Amino acid sequence: MELASEASIRITGISHDGEGVGRLDDGRVVFVAGALPGETVAIENIQKEKKRLVASLKAIHQAHPERVQPPCPVYDRCGGCQLQHASAGLQGDLKTLQVRDAVSRIGHLDTPVLPTLTMANPWRYRNKGIFHVNEASGQARLGFYSARSHDFVPASGCLLFSNQVNTLLEDLEERITATGRAGHIRKVMVRESKATGDLMLAFITEDQAFRLPKLVEGLIADYPALTSVWHNVLTNPRLATGRAWHHLAGRENIQDAIGHLTVSLSPASFFQVNNLQAQVLYDEVRARAGLTGQDHILDLYGGIGTIGLYLADRAGRLTGVESVGEASRDAKANAQALGLTNTHFVTAKAEAWLPRYLKDQSRPDLTIVDPPRKGLDPRLVDTLIQAAIPRMIYVSCNPATLARDLKSFQAQGYQPGPIQPVDLFSQTAHVECVVLITRK
Structure with missing residues (x-):
C-alpha cells in the first residue's frame, strides 16, 4: 500500500515517547512528534520507521487549549524534552493517559x-547530566545528540539544570577550547547536590590517562563548589560511561538528600535525577x-x-x-x-x-x-x-x-x-x- 506524502488527521492518543498518535484515512496508525491528543493537524513526510508509520508535523489546524510555546530555543532540535509544548497540567494528564493506556x-x-x-515548578530539577563534547574549528561545545541521530545540539542554558551548572558548562567550553586538545575529551558528566550545592565533575575520555591536569587545577581553584573531580575511561562508545573511574582532585564523594535521607554519592552511583x-x-x-x-x-x-x-x-x-x-x-x-x-x-x-x-x-x-x-x-x-x-x-x-x-x-x-x-x-x-x- 502506497503512502501519501501529506494528510490531515485527528490526534487521539500519545505514545510512550510523547508522540501524538492518530490514524490515516485508511485506518493505519501514524506517530507525529509535537502533536497533542485532541488536535487536528496536517502531517507530511509520512514514512515507515521499523514496524510503524511516522510523520512530521506540518501545521496545526485545531490546537489543544493547553498547548504552550516551548521556552527552550533548541527544543525542536534537541529532542530531550518531548513535551515542552504542553502546559504543566496537561503533561500530568498525558502521563496518566499513557499509564492507563499501557x-x-x-x-x-x-x-x-x-x-x-x-x-x-517543573524546571531546573536535574541533579546530573552527561554532555557530549563537540569540536568545530577548534571551538569546544557541550551538548546533546538530537533524538535518533548524531546531530549535535548545544546545551547552553538548558532549562532543566541550575544556573550554577549552566555557568560551569559555559566556562568549561572556553577552558577546554583553550587547551587546544578538545578532542581528548569525549563527554563531561556534572552532578550537583541539591542539598549542599556541591558539584562533582567527570571527564570521560577513550584514553586510559587524563592528559589535561592544568585544566583540573584551574577549575578547582576558581570554583569553590566544585569539590570532586574524576576521570572515566570509555571503552564502549554505545555506553554513557565506562567501568574504570580515576579520582583526580577534591573529595571522592558528594553528599545529597531525598527528604530525611542523606546519602554519599560516588561518580558511578545511580541516584534519582x-x-x-x-x-x-x-x-x-x-x-x-x-x-x-x-x-x-x-x-x-x-x-x-x-x-x-x-x-x-x-x-x-x-x-x-x-x-x-x-x-x-x-x-x-x-x-x-x-x-x-x-x-x-x-x-x-x-x-x-x-x-x-x-x-x-x-x-x-x-x-x-x-x-x-x-x-x-x-x-x-x-x-x-x-x-x-x-x-x-x-x-x-x-x-x-x-x-x-x-x-x-x-x-x-x-x-x-x-x-x-x-x-x-x-x-x-x-x-x-x-x-x-x-x-x-
Missing part, C-alpha cells in the same frame, strides 16, 4: 490509575508499605539502597540486592553513615540470587522491586509467585513493562492496587509509577 492495552487489566503527581519528586515517590512507597517495625523488607534492584534506606527506620530488617558492585558498596557505606544496624546488602543478580536465598531463609514480609526499563526478569517473576510473597511494591520507570508484569502477577493470584504515577522527569515523556501488589 495497563489496558498491554496488561488487559482494569486496575485504577490515579492522577499523576506533578511538580509545582529529581530530588523533590523522588521524595514524593518514596513517600508513596512508604505509605503503601504498611510497616509495623518488625517487617523484613527485601529490596531488589536496590542500586545504592535509597528506597530501602528510606524505609529502614520503620523496618525490622532490610536486605538489599544489587548487581553492580560499586552500588552495593555505596549502599553499605550509606547505611553505616546513617547508623543503621538492621541492613544487609548483597551484590548479585536478583533473578539468580532469590531462589537460593529462599531455600534457606523465611520469605520476606515485603518485597520492593525497582527494575530497569526492560522490567522484571521472567525468572524473578516466577520465583516471587512460587514463594507466595504476601506483599510487593513495584516501582517502575516504564508503563509498558509494568503492565506486562502486573498481568503475570494477577494471573497467578495477586491483586494490583491503584497505580500512582509520579512525574520525576518534567518536560519529557517519561513517568515513574508505584503500585502495591498483594496476594489474594
Whole structure:
C-alpha cells in the first residue's frame, strides 16, 4: 500500500515517547512528534520507521487549549524534552493517559490509575547530566545528540539544570577550547547536590590517562563548589560511561538528600535525577508499605539502597540486592553513615540470587522491586509467585513493562492496587509509577 506524502488527521492518543498518535484515512496508525491528543493537524513526510508509520508535523489546524510555546530555543532540535509544548497540567494528564493506556492495552487489566503527581515548578530539577563534547574549528561545545541521530545540539542554558551548572558548562567550553586538545575529551558528566550545592565533575575520555591536569587545577581553584573531580575511561562508545573511574582532585564523594535521607554519592552511583519528586515517590512507597517495625523488607534492584534506606527506620530488617558492585558498596557505606544496624546488602543478580536465598531463609514480609526499563526478569517473576510473597511494591520507570508484569502477577493470584504515577522527569515523556501488589 502506497503512502501519501501529506494528510490531515485527528490526534487521539500519545505514545510512550510523547508522540501524538492518530490514524490515516485508511485506518493505519501514524506517530507525529509535537502533536497533542485532541488536535487536528496536517502531517507530511509520512514514512515507515521499523514496524510503524511516522510523520512530521506540518501545521496545526485545531490546537489543544493547553498547548504552550516551548521556552527552550533548541527544543525542536534537541529532542530531550518531548513535551515542552504542553502546559504543566496537561503533561500530568498525558502521563496518566499513557499509564492507563499501557495497563489496558498491554496488561488487559482494569486496575485504577490515579492522577499523576506533578511538580509545582517543573524546571531546573536535574541533579546530573552527561554532555557530549563537540569540536568545530577548534571551538569546544557541550551538548546533546538530537533524538535518533548524531546531530549535535548545544546545551547552553538548558532549562532543566541550575544556573550554577549552566555557568560551569559555559566556562568549561572556553577552558577546554583553550587547551587546544578538545578532542581528548569525549563527554563531561556534572552532578550537583541539591542539598549542599556541591558539584562533582567527570571527564570521560577513550584514553586510559587524563592528559589535561592544568585544566583540573584551574577549575578547582576558581570554583569553590566544585569539590570532586574524576576521570572515566570509555571503552564502549554505545555506553554513557565506562567501568574504570580515576579520582583526580577534591573529595571522592558528594553528599545529597531525598527528604530525611542523606546519602554519599560516588561518580558511578545511580541516584534519582529529581530530588523533590523522588521524595514524593518514596513517600508513596512508604505509605503503601504498611510497616509495623518488625517487617523484613527485601529490596531488589536496590542500586545504592535509597528506597530501602528510606524505609529502614520503620523496618525490622532490610536486605538489599544489587548487581553492580560499586552500588552495593555505596549502599553499605550509606547505611553505616546513617547508623543503621538492621541492613544487609548483597551484590548479585536478583533473578539468580532469590531462589537460593529462599531455600534457606523465611520469605520476606515485603518485597520492593525497582527494575530497569526492560522490567522484571521472567525468572524473578516466577520465583516471587512460587514463594507466595504476601506483599510487593513495584516501582517502575516504564508503563509498558509494568503492565506486562502486573498481568503475570494477577494471573497467578495477586491483586494490583491503584497505580500512582509520579512525574520525576518534567518536560519529557517519561513517568515513574508505584503500585502495591498483594496476594489474594
